[in-house]
């Protein structure tokens with residue numbers, strides 16, 4: 482696979498089916514889909530908490546799948562701690578989903594890689610089955626594939642790691658610095674934030690709905706100019 486210029490839209494924390502802001506959450510999905518189209522991105526990364534809980538209606542799930550299908554470009558989606566509908570965590574019954582071929586859902590507990598040879602892009606993700614301090618979202622990150630772009634999608638809390646890691650799904654700056662990839666797409670914190678250290682660019686995208694500024698990350702992977710990341714504020 483050769484490296485060519487790609488643009489990716491990175492989003493997270495849509496919380497569809499929220500009891501608190503159900504309509505606003507659906508508007509957030511619409512903003513994301515509109516932005517993906519208007520920016521003409523090559524692929525979409527969803528860094529967890531797409532759904533709010535296992536109580537999401539089948540209608541909402543069907544709507545989300547339909548929106549992703551109609552995007553007609555690869556969507557890479559790693560479940561976060563709220564996506565027990567998909568992971569079956571917290572005793573939720575896992576809903577059998579029939580996904581369109583452009584939607585790649587990370588299900589393997591130890592993490593897995595999806596590759597789009599058409600894009601020259603590999604994406605690794607490890608779903609949150611056990612939102613606890615012992616779960617490490619970046620644990621088991623494999624070596625970079627021999628060719629093409631390599632992006633990581635993770636849902637967790639970036640911490641300095643100096644004290645004890647007493648928060649759930651922790652990610653340390655050391656882990657970010659040591660990750661051998663081109664971009665780390667993070668979710669769990671609902672505001673756009675650059676957490677890059679010495680390693681690859683690592684960003685929280687912010688959420689596309691709610692009361693805080695509504696953002697996604699636009700990521701450009703360029704063989705000549707390298708990787709650049711900018712927040713896109715959603716109307």
Ligand SMILES: [Mn+2]
Pocket residue numbers: 529530561562563636668669670
């Ligand atoms: Mn979360």
